[in-house]
Amino acid sequence: MNLTSLLSISLGAVLVNNFILVQFLGICPFMGVSKKMDTSIGMGVAVIFVMGLASAATWAINEYLLIPLQLEYMQTVAFILVIASLVQLVEMFLQKMIPALYQALGIYLPLITTNCAVLGVALLNVQNDYSFIESVVHGVMGGVGFLVAICLFASVRERVEDCECPKSFEGFPIALISAGLLALAFMGFSGLKVF
Amino acid sequence: MDFKKQLKEGLLTQNPVLVQLLGLCSSMAITTSLFNGLGMGIAVTVILTCSNVVISLLRKVIPAKIRIAAYIVIIAGFVTMIDLLLQAFLPPLSEALGVFIPLIVVNCIILGRAEAFASKNGVLASAIDGVTQGIGYTAALVAICVVRELLGNGTFGSGVISAEGARILPEPFPAMIMILPVGGFLTLGALIAFTQWLTKRIREKEENEA
Numbered sequence: 001m002n003l004t005s006l007l008s009i010s011l012g013a014v015l016v017n018n019f020i021l022v023q024f025l026g027i028c029p030f031m032g033v034s035k036k037m038d039t040s041i042g043m044g045v046a047v048i049f050v051m052g053l054a055s056a057a058t059w060a061i062n063e064y065l066l067i068p069l070q071l072e073y074m075q076t077v078a079f080i081l082v083i084a085s086l087v088q089l090v091e092m093f094l095q096k097m098i099p100a101l102y103q104a105l106g107i108y109l110p111l112i113t114t115n116c117a118v119l120g121v122a123l124l125n126v127q128n129d130y131s132f133i134e135s136v137v138h139g140v141m142g143g144v145g146f147l148v149a150i151c152l153f154a155s156v157r158e159r160v161e162d163c164e165c166p167k168s169f170e171g172f173p174i175a176l177i178s179a180g181l182l183a184l185a186f187m188g189f190s191g192l193k194v195f
Numbered sequence: 196m197d198f199k200k201q202l203k204e205g206l207l208t209q210n211p212v213l214v215q216l217l218g219l220c221s222s223m224a225i226t227t228s229l230f231n232g233l234g235m236g237i238a239v240t241v242i243l244t245c246s247n248v249v250i251s252l253l254r255k256v257i258p259a260k261i262r263i264a265a266y267i268v269i270i271a272g273f274v275t276m277i278d279l280l281l282q283a284f285l286p287p288l289s290e291a292l293g294v295f296i297p298l299i300v301v302n303c304i305i306l307g308r309a310e311a312f313a314s315k316n317g318v319l320a321s322a323i324d325g326v327t328q329g330i331g332y333t334a335a336l337v338a339i340c341v342v343r344e345l346l347g348n349g350t351f352g353s354g355v356i357s358a359e360g361a362r363i364l365p366e367p368f369p370a371m372i373m374i375l376p377v378g379g380f381l382t383l384g385a386l387i388a389f390t391q392w393l394t395k396r397i398r399e400k401e402e403n404e405a
Contacts, residue, residue, distance in 0.1 A: 031219065172384075
């Protein structure tokens with residue numbers, strides 16, 4: 001592990017393999033809370049936070065519990081439990097210690113349990129044999145990618161809402177089509193390779 | 196229970212993907228060939244039915260406060276079973292769907308039906324609900340797959356009819372873009388728009404008749 005590999009993991013997670021627009025992980029919250037810019041930023045920050053923590057926690061669980069006990073096939077069950085309890089813990093901790101941040105993120109935290117990007121990043125970390133640092137970087141940068149995508153999309157969507165479009169396309173379908181165009185733009189990053 | 200009514204709800208009026216807008220990740224990520232779509236649809240149907248039955252059986256035992264956690268554990272158990280079974284007996288499908296099989300755990304359709312239906316209804320009704328919603332999900336996936344495969348690859352049914360599938364569009368014609376993520380968004384958007392148009396037509400027709 002060196003700085004170059006960390007950099008390429010980060011770049012990959014934010015742009016080339018953007019969790020939402022290229023890998024299709026976390027579409028539900030992406031479509032659900034992207035109607036307004038400020039809620040999108042709140043959700044994005046919460047996701048960065050949880051994805052970083054979840055990467056660290058699931059790495060430890062996998063390395064020190066599942067592998068020694070040869071329980072790798074229980075990964076899915078173990079990881080989702082860890083993530084669910086982690087989210088609950090973070091929520092309780094924030095409520096007690098940093099009420100201001102809790103006020104800002106509060107409503108988004110429970111939603112994150114069923115965000116497939118979080119479980120996805122944990123599973124991908126294991127699949128790619130990432131070390132502890134690499135896993136955490138992958139998680140945090142995946143979250144940053146989510147933030148970038150949801151902010152871009154929210155600003156597009158705020159404008160789309162005001163436009164006229166065919167009756168059947170109103171609401172969700174036109175939002176999906178605009179997300180598609182955003183994904184098209186992100187395709188430009190594929191093939192981007194540093195070093 | 197009224198099987199026909201529930202089937203109609205699952206397929207059209209309450210279609211999990213096209214109307215309830217649940218489980219969008221998988222419905223865009225893996226729908227590049229008929230084989231993937233059918234496989235994923237059947238896997239989700241089986242898991243949904245099993246988890247619905249078990250949750251409905253346990254609905255009076257599970258305390259309300261920790262029900263979501265309990266549901267997730269039950270669902271994760273079935274997902275792990277399917278994951279291991281596919282790895283053992285259908286390795287090509289397991290490879291093609293990759294990380295999206297374990298991710299069925301967080302597929303909102305399953306948790307959504309557990310919360311909205313199985314936790315309130317009897318075992319038989321919940322089982323039927325699982326099957327009909329699963330069929331609706333599979334139908335939506337297959338529809339997306341057929342469009343994307345035809346436009347993006349020019350074939351139909353690759354992996355199901357034959358390894359290559361039947362070629363419908365000649366070689367240079369297909370647009371690669373439909374197989375790429377962009378195609379997923381565009382196809383699903385268009386399909387949801389079509390469903391909205393169709394349900395509106397049906398509703399108007401019913402109102403006129405009434």
